[in-house]
Amino acid sequence: MGLDPFCGGSASGSAAVVAAGFAIGSDGGGSIRIPAAFCGCVGLKPTFTRCQVGEHCVSVDYTVADYGPMASEERPLYLPVPLPHNTTDSSLLKGTKLGVYKQWFNDCDPEVLSACNTALAILVGLGAEVVEVVIPEIELLRLGHAMTIVSEMYSTQQQYYDDVAFRRQYNLDTRLMLGVCTHWKTAHYLQAQKIRSRATVHFNKVFDQGVTAIVTPTVPIVAPLITGAATSIGASNLAQTSNIMKYMAGAITLGLPAMIMKYMAGANMLGLPAIAVPLGLGEHSEQPVSFQFIGKPWQEATLLHLAGVLEAALVRKVEGREETERASQATTFSLVRKVEGGGEGEQASQATTFSLVRRVEGGEGGEQASQAKKFPQFCINPLVE
Numbered sequence: 001m002g003l004d005p006f007c008g009g010s011a012s013g014s015a016a017v018v019a020a021g022f023a024i025g026s027d028g029g030g031s032i033r034i035p036a037a038f039c040g041c042v043g044l045k046p047t048f049t050r051c052q053v054g055e056h057c058v059s060v061d062y063t064v065a066d067y068g069p070m071a072s073e074e075r076p077l078y079l080p081v082p083l084p085h086n087t088t089d090s091s092l093l094k095g096t097k098l099g100v101y102k103q104w105f106n107d108c109d110p111e112v113l114s115a116c117n118t119a120l121a122i123l124v125g126l127g128a129e130v131v132e133v134v135i136p137e138i139e140l141l142r143l144g145h146a147m148t149i150v151s152e153m154y155s156t157q158q159q160y161y162d163d164v165a166f167r168r169q170y171n172l173d174t175r176l177m178l179g180v181c182t183h184w185k186t187a188h189y190l191q192a193q194k195i196r197s198r199a200t201v202h203f204n205k206v207f208d209q210g211v212t213a214i215v216t217p218t219v220p221i222v223a224p225l226i227t228g229a230a231t232s233i234g235a236s237n238l239a240q241t242s243n244i245m246k247y248m249a250g251a252i253t254l255g256l257p258a259m260i261m262k263y264m265a266g267a268n269m270l271g272l273p274a275i276a277v278p279l280g281l282g283e284h285s286e287q288p289v290s291f292q293f294i295g296k297p298w299q300e301a302t303l304l305h306l307a308g309v310l311e312a313a314l315v316r317k318v319e320g321r322e323e324t325e326r327a328s329q330a331t332t333f334s335l336v337r338k339v340e341g342g343g344e345g346e347q348a349s350q351a352t353t354f355s356l357v358r359r360v361e362g363g364e365g366g367e368q369a370s371q372a373k374k375f376p377q378f379c380i381n382p383l384v385e
Contacts, residue, residue, distance in 0.1 A: 021071055028065030029149050030219075030264030033276040036070050037290030038223035040278045042307065043070045047297045048271025060156045061149045064268040092309060094127035099211035101135045107262075108220030111282040115289040116217045119279050122313045123306075133206045133214070137198060138266075144195030145265035151189045154181040196269050203270055207296050213306060216263040218276040218290035263292055273300045277307045279314065 025032040027045040036043025051067040059065050098120070106113060124130060160166045161178050170178070206214060267274035274294045282289050291310070295303045 022069045023071075024067055025070050026059070026065055026067050027268065028059075028061035029145065029268055030261050032068050032070055033218050033264065033274060033290075033292065034260055036276040036278075037218035038288060040281075040288035040290075041070050041072055041276075042278065042311075043276040044068045044300065044303070045267055045274045046300055047273045050273070050298070050300070061152045062156075063152060064145065064149050066271075090125060090127055092126045093123060093306075096123075096128040096212045096306070097131045097210050098123060098128050099131050099133040099206050099209070099214040101133050101138075101214070101216075104135065104138055104263075105216055108217045109222065111222065111284055112217050112220060112289050115279045115282065116215075116291055119277075119291045119310060119314070120215065122317070123310060126309060126313060131209060131211055133209065133211065135206060135214075135266075136202050137195070140195055141199045141269060142262070142265045144192040144199070145261075145269045147184070147188055147192040148196070148269065150177055150181050151184060151192075154178050199266065200270055203266060203272070212295070213299075213303060214266075214294040216292045216294070218263060218292040219260045220262050221259065222282050222285045222287035222289060267294050272297060273303055275300075275303045275307050277310055280318070 025035070025043065027033060027043075030045075032043040032045050035041070046066050046068045048066055100120070105116070108116075120130065154161070157178060161170075167175060203214075266272065272294055273296075274292055276290045276292050279289045279291050281287060293303045293306050
């Protein structure tokens, strides 16, 4: 198809995006990776400044945000990265070290953890090595990120927020967030940057151990369901909020947004590339589950390679399971045929025995006539009048 042909009228941009199989998003706190996780897509947040925003893009959170691609399948994103033809080779990922901070990795819904452990086992089966690591002050980093992103949003929106008439056009969540930010001080923002500097040291120590990528679930839960009235009047669900709070380790939280951003802050605050890879549907919820690779700066190609290999292995696993089911069905069908064939054999044997008895007793014709006299209805062909 190519990039040269004209793609139509007023909806040409939408058509081109659908045809290309991917779209561009902005990720300041997981806004590429979280939607990708909840929708079963691939989402790449690149290294900070890898993708320049350009004159037509507005960045409201300028030190933590990056533009990057999302795709409904792996092909459009992985095309620049050659993938091996044989994705069953147990040495395919030999030399790849995956850093796992278990306390962080395991702090998610059991359904999500089960799928992510399966993905990790697949990667190990392809030759990757799991390295247990410790990343201090993860929760502090999340709070530093919250302070940074909201402060930067307020600085870009202040002129509009201060206009009372314009302020009313924001939704209530945005007004609340920006309103809280008016009470923060410059010292708070500077403190968040000190946390960022400390976190840079912590993550560098992990990569200095030879770790290729840090792995986590993309989000610790599957997508919460939207209630009927939420689209028109909003929603406040105390039971749901209480349930998701159990993953926040007793910290002061911002509710559901803070919950789903649990594994996001490191890549955004430190400018690291990260990719969300779909693992299929959860066993119980039947909602998408996603796996995240966080890499070193400028190592997007490595992340795309890891993601492509994992997706290919997952597809192969599903196809293998379907093949096994088909083989099992074929075996069952064969057994049924054999049983039915045995029944036909028994019927034939009985017919032969009955024929011999009839001959001994007076011949086939006499027997049929005798039977016809007793039961004339059996001699009538229902297809002949």
